Amino acid sequence: MRKKRMLSAVLLAGAALLAPAGTAVADDTPSEAGTAFRTAVAIEQGQKATANGSTGDYLYWQFPAGAGQRPTVKATVTLPDTANRTGAATWRLDVYDGLRRRQACTAGEQAATAGQQAATVALTCTLRTVRPWSERWSNDPLPGAYYVRLTVTDAPDRDLGLPVKAEVEATSEDMGGAHAEGGSLGKPLHATALAEPDGGWNGSWWSGRWGWTIGGAALCALAAIGGYTLTRHPRRR
Amino acid sequence: MIIRKRLAAGACALLAALALGVTPANAADGPSKDSPKVELVLDVSGSMRATDIDGQSRMTAAKEAFNEVIDGTPESVRLGIRTLGASYAGEDKTLGCRDSQQLYRVGKVDRADAKEAVSKLQPTGWTPIGLALRGADQDLGTDGGSRRIVLITDGEDSCGLPDPCDVARELAAKGTHLTIDTLGLASDDKTREQLSCIAEATGGTYTTVHHRKELSGRIKQLVKRADTPVETPKAVSGTEECRTAPEIGAGIWTDRETFAQHRVYKVKVKPGQELRVAASVGADRPVDRDYGVLVRAMGENGQELVRGSDAGSGRTDVMASGLRYPVAEDDNDKAPRTVCLEVSNSFSAPASVKRDPGLPVELAVDVVKGPDDPSDLAAFGLGRGWVLLLVLGLTGLLAGLLFGWLARWRIAVWREN
Known part of the structure; x- marks a missing residue:
């Protein structure tokens, strides 16, 4: 595994050497953020993306999530120099699905107020478990892109425009058989710019439910044999 | 599986790098017609003499930053420079407020030429920002490619009319996808308010600059952003009702819609397809604290099919929502259905805020093949849990007992006979 990783690193390094000077080679971790849904920068799960911006900017990223995963987005903002700041600022992390529908945060601190002396502010948002299908009237999380928007929602006007640094990471937990559901979408929601997550958009066909069902069937058969042996007429010779 | 993916990613990166290496040679005659365009608009008014950027004058800092930016501009970006307040040093306001020239034409950058032009600038006159923005918009032309203005100034507009913020909104509403980013070299309240307003009106960003490094770093970042490929939206003009609505695919x-107005569009969806819509309404000017957006899909008869909505409070750039509407397969009727999309907003604004042009609306429409009939909500209809085991175990036991008893009874009957 490590060897292969080395190999791909060497390939990447070779690619960087071959590229002409001055041409940016796509770096592994994005160091930019978009400024709107349309320009949201694509990140992978587990990747720590960074971006420099100004207080007041709306920073957008997008990441993929498949069925059965429960994504968690973490963001850390390094605030401007305390000397230039005049008061407390409230930062907020919003997550939208591929159709730009707001997604509820079930856990985590989605908005936090940083005092004038604070150096950083950390935000987290854990979504609901992504389902492979849902009724059209619901806004349950579905496989596809998830947009992350990070911004300051309340700060003294004087502090707008000061430079900040943001770091964002999306991870997810596999929710297992309890959340293994049926149905599927024709295509993941707005995922053209994204790579399929590990485990696929629709989750793996395997789930703990197979174990339970097969176990149940075996138990049923054994119990049947047991019951039969108990009641049938003992054979006499 | 993961390893293979990594290897594939590596190989892809290699191919991409090779492709990048080849392109500039083919495109020796400069960037293509659709390449992004950026115009840097530099304030060269008298106040740029002030020495408060790391002990240097604002003008020196700006010149240094420009040199760095000119060096770092990607080949694919067409760069231009415009100045304001660079030539008229007198007191006559009418003359001073007409003082804005194009210093370097938008096109492939000749680094030496561009640097020489910048080096000759001396802080001189007035600050006609509105006029300079209009000029920059014309400089950028309309021949495709993304368009971005980066305005670097140290003071508010000293000419009053036209109000630069109104100019920015007017330029944004022309439908030519212009973004204006502003950088303020001074952090007084009025400058900040004006520059924030200009940026907000066009979906750009505002930055206060205190240090030299911040200035060049930010301009470079903005130029690079212009170079990021992005899908250009098409303009459409929605109507009040479904009957007259324009058809979109x-x-x-x-589009634009003013406060408390809705816009309707039509989309054709075939049976077996799923309509997906994301709609956002931008707040490009000061709005009241609470607001919302609603997007509805309706049948031709006005029946509501499905809706998406969102509401919020406080500072925001857009309010967005979306919906999906799968049309079930129908063997008897294969004709496409007309779905009307209604986008409405509940933004409001203080009386002093201009209503016209309306708020920017963005619609992302997609029609995909969409199965919408899961046979079971559980994966493959499989079961799970101790109750399932108990039920299956007990059922098996009962069945075993029953058959055992039947067998016993049959043997007994057979014996009697």
């Missing part, structure tokens, strides 16, 4: 569309 898959793609990204923009």
Whole structure:
């Protein structure tokens, strides 16, 4: 595994050497953020993306999530120099699905107020478990892109425009058989710019439910044999 | 599986790098017609003499930053420079407020030429920002490619009319996808308010600059942003009701709608397909604290099919929502259905805020093949849990007992006979 990783690193390094000077080679971790849904920068799960911006900017990223995963987005903002700041600022992390529908945060601190002396502010948002299908009237999380928007929602006007640094990471937990559901979408929601997550958009066909069902069937058969042996007429010779 | 993916990613990166290496040679005659365009608009008014950027004058800092930016501009970006307040040093306001020239034409950058032009600038006159923005918009032309203005100034507009913020909104509403980013070299309240307003009106960003490094770093970042490929939306003009609504297909569309107004569009969806819509309404000017957006899909008869909505409070750039509407397969009727999309907003604004042009609306429409009939909500209809085991175990036991008893009874009957 490590060897292969080395190999791909060497390939990447070779690619960087071959590229002409001055041409940016796509770096592994994005160091930019978009400024709107349309320009949201694509990140992978587990990747720590960074971006420099100004207080007041709306920073957008997008990441993929498949069925059965429960994504968690973490963001850390390094605030401007305390000397230039005049008061407390409230930062907020919003997550939208591929159709730009707001997604509820079930856990985590989605908005936090940083005092004038604070150096950083950390935000987290854990979504609901992504389902492979849902009724059209619901806004349950579905496989596809998830947009992350990070911004300051309340700060003294004087502090707008000061430079900040943001770091964002999306991870997810596999929710297992309890959340293994049926149905599927024709295509993941707005995922053209994204790579399929590990485990696929629709989750793996395997789930703990197979174990339970097969176990149940075996138990049923054994119990049947047991019951039969108990009641049938003992054979006499 | 993961390893293979990594290897594939590596190989892809290699191919991409090779492709990048080849392109500039083919495109020796400069960037293509659709390449992004950026115009840097530099304030060269008298106040740029002030020495408060790391002990240097604002002008020196700006010149240094420009040199760095000119060096770092990607080949694919067409760069231009415009100045304001660079030539008229007198007191006559009418003359001073007409003082804005194009210093370097938008096109492939000749680094030496551009640097020489910048080096000759001396802080001189007035600050006609509105006029300079209009000029920059004309400099950028309309021949495709993304368009971005980066305005670097140290003071508010000293000419009053036209109000630069109104100019920015007017330029943004022309439908030519212009973004204006502003950088303020001074952090007084009025400058900040004006520059924030200009940026907000066009979906750009505002930055206060205190240090030299911040200035060049930010301009470079903005130029690089212009170089990021992005799908250009098409303009459409929605109507009040479904009957007269324009038909749109898959793609990204923009429109404008004022406060408390709705816009309707039509989309054709075949049975077996799923309509997906994301709509956002931008707050490009000061709005009241609470607001919302509603997008509804309706049948031709006005029946509501499905809706998406969102509401919020406080500072925001857009309010967005979306919906999906799968049309079930129908063997008897294969004709496409007309779905009307209604986008409405509940933004409001203080009386002093201009209503016209309306708020920017962006619609992302997609029509995909969509199965919408899961046979079971559990994966493959499989079961799970101790109750399942108990039920299956007990059922098996009962069945075993029953058959055992039947067998016993049959043997007994057979014996009697």
